[in-house]
Amino acid sequence: MGDVWREVLSVQPEPERWIIVTAAVLGLAAVLLGPPWRIGRNVVTIAHEGGHALVALLSGRQLTAIRLHSDTSGVTVSRGRPTGVGMVLTVFAGYVSSSVIGLLGILMLMSDRITALLWLSIVVLAAMLLMIRNVYGVVSVVGTGAVVFAVSWFTPSEIQAAFAYLFIWFLLFAGIRPVFELQSQRMRQPSPHSDADQLARLTGLPGTLWVVVFGLVNLVVTGLGVWLLLF
Numbered sequence: 001m002g003d004v005w006r007e008v009l010s011v012q013p014e015p016e017r018w019i020i021v022t023a024a025v026l027g028l029a030a031v032l033l034g035p036p037w038r039i040g041r042n043v044v045t046i047a048h049e050g051g052h053a054l055v056a057l058l059s060g061r062q063l064t065a066i067r068l069h070s071d072t073s074g075v076t077v078s079r080g081r082p083t084g085v086g087m088v089l090t091v092f093a094g095y096v097s098s099s100v101i102g103l104l105g106i107l108m109l110m111s112d113r114i115t116a117l118l119w120l121s122i123v124v125l126a127a128m129l130l131m132i133r134n135v136y137g138v139v140s141v142v143g144t145g146a147v148v149f150a151v152s153w154f155t156p157s158e159i160q161a162a163f164a165y166l167f168i169w170f171l172l173f174a175g176i177r178p179v180f181e182l183q184s185q186r187m188r189q190p191s192p193h194s195d196a197d198q199l200a201r202l203t204g205l206p207g208t209l210w211v212v213v214f215g216l217v218n219l220v221v222t223g224l225g226v227w228l229l230l231f
Contacts, residue, residue: 015161027169051097052076059086068137095214102172118152175218
């Protein structure tokens with residue numbers, strides 16, 4: 001265990017520039033292209049519901065359940081005051097979580113903590129697994145964690161670095177597309193249960209305004225992440 005702990009906390013060499021750029025291109029392609037997006041969208045849902053769950057706990061709410069569905073939707077259930085700042089922040093967190101997690105990952109990659117990033121991802125997934133309440137959710141979280149563990153445990157540092165950069169680039173870019181999907185869904189089939197419409201009821205501001213806020217936050221965070229890592 002001592003050896004494992006030292007390995008996790010060790011500093012890995014930064015990969016060559018072309019690996020970072022290639023990972024960025026592949027991460028963006030995984031968001032824009034249909035087939036990889038249908039698979040990667042499950043990871044975005046994990047980040048989305050994880051954001052709801054974390055902010056709920058930080059705001060003093062009692063987290064009771066997380067469910068992930070095969071159509072890449074999800075729901076996080078918490079108990080507490082049905083109104084107020086804590087509830088607003090909890091609902092708001094979902095659609096910005098992927099990009100924010102991507103930015104935090106970039107900060108770790110900039111300090112060359114590649115293995116620590118991968119193992120931290122595994123720890124977070126394991127903690128989230130405790131609150132999953134449906135079979136598909138368990139399969140989704142365990143499958144994602146298994147991939148990250150396999151890369152971090154069985155592959156050389158170069159492969160770990162390439163995977164970590166691809167993983168973080170994807171999360172950074174993936175925060176924007178779900179916002180467009182949200183607005184498209186609201187136009188086709190309005191639902192009072194969407195995050196934007198819940199925020200509209202909580203704050204009195206239009207749901208479309210909250211969709212715009214989601215998009216602006218993710219664009220700013222994504223732009224900052226690109227600038228930090230590439231420029």
